[in-house]
Amino acid sequence: MSGEKIDMSEGMRKGIYILPNLFTTGSLFAGFYGIVATMNGSYDTAALWILISSIFDGLDGKVARLTGTTSKFGVEYDSLADLVAFGVAPGLLMYAWALKPFGRLGWLAAFLFVVCGALRLARFNVQVNTVESKRFVGLPIPAAASMVSATVLLFHHFGWPGSFKKLAILILIYLLAFLMVSNFRYYSFKDPELIKRQPFVFLVLAILLFIIIAAEPVVMLFVLFICYVFSGPVGYVMTYPRRRRLEKALHREAKQNAAHDESRNEA
DSSP states (O other): OHHHHHHHHHHHHHOOOHHHHHHHHHHHHHHHHHHHHHHTTOHHHHHHHHHHHHHHHHHHHHHHHHHTOOOHHHHHHHHHHHHIIIIIHHHHHHIIIIIGGGTHHHHHHHHHHHHHHHHHHHHHHHHTTTSOTTEEESOOHHHHHHHHHHHHHHHHHHTOOGGGTHHHHHHHHHHHHHHHTSOOEEEOSOOGGGGSOOOHHHHHHHHHHHHHHHHSHHHHHHHHHHHHHHHHHHHHHHHHHHHHHHHHHHHHHHHHHHHHHHHHHHO
């Protein structure tokens, strides 16, 4: 513990990287303004600012990696900003927008979303150097917050009455909280292969996707986020038979090795 404090103090004396931390501050500002908009009853504005916060959050990490300016300070600052922008802000938004009629059950659901987001961030910080960079373990908290924002914007876009949203939103919040602390794997979009040469058809598909999103941005954002949210459980189910075969093969190999070692000891 003392060694970590010495490392941190030495790093602070050397200074901090400005550019990535400015993007993190932008993410924190957008999330905080989302809270302000929620308190003022502008729920669609709050949802939009949470989405803007997720854009800043995606940029700060990419800027830090591209410029070689990653630091322990930046990682800790990013986690604190994420908890405010993607934990507290969407939790308050959901409570004020749809969960208040449920009373205690409603604010407990909002709190569960916040605490599961905090646990997700803590687990990520602990496992950042031990898990595959192409996959996240559990639903990332920015994706959960973006799903919340996309849902609010979808209801506002179609003008659906409040009676439609109450129970569905309660279930959604509990589902997102569970997925954040689950062991389902989610694609991280950090694969270096993405920026390398790709077949021409990929460019055509990307352009078509951009046109579709531009035509119906609110609907398509909701569809994209809900597909990502369910990609973890669907991927788990689809790869389950292969994992079972691998586990059985490893179990047989372990038994064979144990039997071989036992026979050698008897000899």
